[in-house]
Amino acid sequence: MSVKSVKGGPESKPSPPGSTRSQPSSDVVEEEGQRGKKRLSHSSAVAAAYICYLNKLFGQERELDQEELDELQVAFKEFDYDADGFIHYKDIAECMRTMGYMPTEMEIIEIVQQVKMKWGGHVDFDDFCELMGPRMLAETAQMVGLKEFRSAFKQFDCDGDGKITLDELKEAMKGLLGEKLKKGELEEILSDIDLNKDGNIDFDEFIMMLSAR
Numbered sequence: 042m043s044v045k046s047v048k049g050g051p052e053s054k055p056s057p058p059g060s061t062r063s064q065p066s067s068d069v070v071e072e073e074g075q076r077g078k079k080r081l082s083h084s085s086a087v088a089a090a091y092i093c094y095l096n097k098l099f100g101q102e103r104e105l106d107q108e109e110l111d112e113l114q115v116a117f118k119e120f121d122y123d124a125d126g127f128i129h130y131k132d133i134a135e136c137m138r139t140m141g142y143m144p145t146e147m148e149i150i151e152i153v154q155q156v157k158m159k160w161g162g163h164v165d166f167d168d169f170c171e172l173m174g175p176r177m178l179a180e181t182a183q184m185v186g187l188k189e190f191r192s193a194f195k196q197f198d199c200d201g202d203g204k205i206t207l208d209e210l211k212e213a214m215k216g217l218l219g220e221k222l223k224k225g226e227l228e229e230i231l232s233d234i235d236l237n238k239d240g241n242i243d244f245d246e247f248i249m250m251l252s253a254r
């Protein structure tokens with residue numbers, strides 16, 4: 042007696058004799074594995090580039106921006122009492138407090154010794170920046186707001202048209218990293234950031250890229 046198939050259900054059909062599901066060859070599997078390793082290596086290189094230039098833009102490795110230099114200039118002039126272009130070592134601690142820093146007694150002793158031994162007891166503005174710059178950068182490192190984003194964007198947008206091209210990205214990355222990235226790595230970065238796929242990076246896309254990392 043034959044068993045009828047369930048109404049509405051698919052009717053099972055026996056596989057033809059000798060038929061088997063095709064399996065990828067070992068060469069294909071090996072080739073896919075090599076591609077996967079290459080993609081992973083490529084992504085790692087790009088990720089390393091991101092980390093490096095983010096530190097350059099927002100970490101303690103970056104240079105003081107104009108607003109920070111202006112703040113130092115104002116503080117320097119306030120304590121350059123005779124306007125001779127120098128601040129006496131005795132006034133450094135009070136100058137720091139005026140800027141919002143609260144150095145400990147030990148820090149003050151170390152600073153005074155540095156000023157006496159390195160600069161003869163007086164500092165000019167360049168010396169003052171050398172003394173205060175690292176402290177200012179340490180305080181603001183990784184504190185990123187709209188001002189910092191705009192400042193960072195300008196480092197990439199060389200012609201100031203509000204967009205970053207592949208060539209501008211290449212030049213900026215070269216300047217920040219001190220070395221050239223491969224073309225494929227740059228194209229991957231651009232493709233990753235360019236959400237509207239117009240071939241450029243606008244300010245909104247730039248913010249989203251940095252915020253995601």
